[in-house]
Amino acid sequence: MNLADHPHRRRNLLTGEWLLVSPHRAKRPWQGELAPPSSAQLAAHDPDCYLCAGNHRVTGEVNPAYDGTFVFANDFAALLPEQGQVERHTVFEAVPASGEARVICFSPDHGATLARLPIPAILNVVDAWCDLSAELGAHWAHVQLFENKGAMMGASSPHPHGQAWASDFVPELPAREDQRQRAWLADRGVVLLEEVAQAELAAAERIVEANDHWLAIVPHWAGWPFETLLIARDPVARLEALSPVARSALAEILSRLLRRCDGLFGCDFPYSMGWHGAPHALGADTAHWRLHAHFLPPLLRSASVRKHMVGFELLGETQRDLTPEAAARQLRAVEIGA
Template sequence: MTHADFPHRRLNRLTGEWVLVSPQRMKRPWQGETKPAASVERPGHDPDCYLCPGNERVGGTRNPDYDGAFVFPNDFPALLLEPGGDRRDGLLREEPACGEARVICYAPDHSATLARLDHDARRAVIDGWCDLSASLGHKWAHVQIFENKGSMMGASSPHPHGQVWAGDFVPTLVAREDGCQRAHFDQHGSVLLEDVIAAEQADARRVVADNSHWLAVVPHWAAWPFETLVIAKNDVRRLEELTGPARDALAEILGTLLPAYDALFDTDFPYSMGWHGAPHGSGEGCAHWRLHAHFFPPLLRSAEIRKHMVGYELMAETQRDLTPEAAAQRLRELAE
């Protein structure tokens, strides 16, 4: 048995949290959930879908007959423009929060996914992300762009879409990443994720896809079975800083990674993904940042069997059985 066959812990350099890896558990017999994959076929246009072109949304607004990416204000935003309530100090502390939210429909085709869009359509989505980051970043401290894909991840509609929440505060996880990247920069004089790129490329076992502008990798500290990190290779801190060639290269690498996900269990692979860049409220003091995207897919053994963060993970520490190296090998083979 090698070192990789024994339990060990790995440090998540972006958050400072540890992950317990237990590869020997992959040999145990499985007597849990074993549902077969559900076969779902969707039409190109669903008259009952509130995101399809020309349809009326719940609030009464009718969508235009859009033919590309389409952005509109979220009809049920988690943040409102005007703050409400009062700040409360002391043990049970509270503070007001305000902001705004957008929905970005990736395409008019109800049956599409980001994985199945062609290069130009995927590039249009990327341009939309960049424009939203820039426009909302002028007004708010942080802009979070994300997608919940699939009913397993709580998506309210199967129509291909993502969301943007912008607020007057820096959220907890982004603040934690900011602190870890800043501490690394102060200690070593280098950008953390640039050093991670160099280390992952030198090791190569966890690399899924690679081009001149981006690296897609199952990170050394991955918590979810097939989690990936897509990192900008150039000195880019926010989406709106991406050049035209970098945006094309991003469309290319997503066109490699996402179909590989779908091929893994022959299904529309569910995930939550999100972009992390330097908070706009940090101004120019963000030399320690590097733009990156997280993909957190829950599937473990098949199209219907997922990894649940329960028990030990909820009470003690994140734990995984499948090693990041084994996960990356499977994805890499499908990507190639």
């Protein structure tokens, strides 16, 4: 069976879940939603933006005149440090949840994006991620660093920024990845994402970008059309373990990967991205982990046609029409220069 033409299922090795691939459906005509991207160029400073340097936030606090990254406690954090009390119930189960959250402004330039920042500025963001992982991980079970880019992904502000949520529990997806990676090492004697990286380098058909320290692929099990997985090639389990050289290499590959995404449909490519490293609750028990980042963009055919997770995807399992191999070819074909 030719996987490029016939329906088949693929397993997500990090979660154990299956997804349906239906490549023949990519030929169907599209009469669904068209959501044209905004073509407006944002100014470098917006006096009404809560994240711009020198502006007041909703709380009345004034942002400093920062010239690089700026990190502050989220004014509307989803988790609070105080541990609440939950009445036990035999049917309706609930437990307390506590933590803290930070906002990371990537740049004082309101009109910038991570893709358009110069590499030294991206390196500042990388260093901020590493510092937050170490700082928050010293007190909490798990640290989730992420960015929602674009109104299509629900970003509350166009100012380039991300977030860090630290929690006293390990969330469902990292917990599932921990179980799968632990079992893989026990069964096969090799780290799961190390074996995946070697197999992808040998196959070469799903690689988007690579350097000595990082590998960016459209994974074999990608659910979103242009989903990418960024894997550390060094044996590191958490962001704070990255060497200075690996951090610089990360800034470089992020620039190239995100510029490819922007060039794919000629727009500011929306996405949700996030880092998965070994939960800090594990302490030093991290031999089975490999640091990686997920990039999950919603666009399907153009800047105005997006993938919706509905119907079978919500009630059955994830399904895609465009094969990961075809998606990787399209991303590799984007001209981005040096």
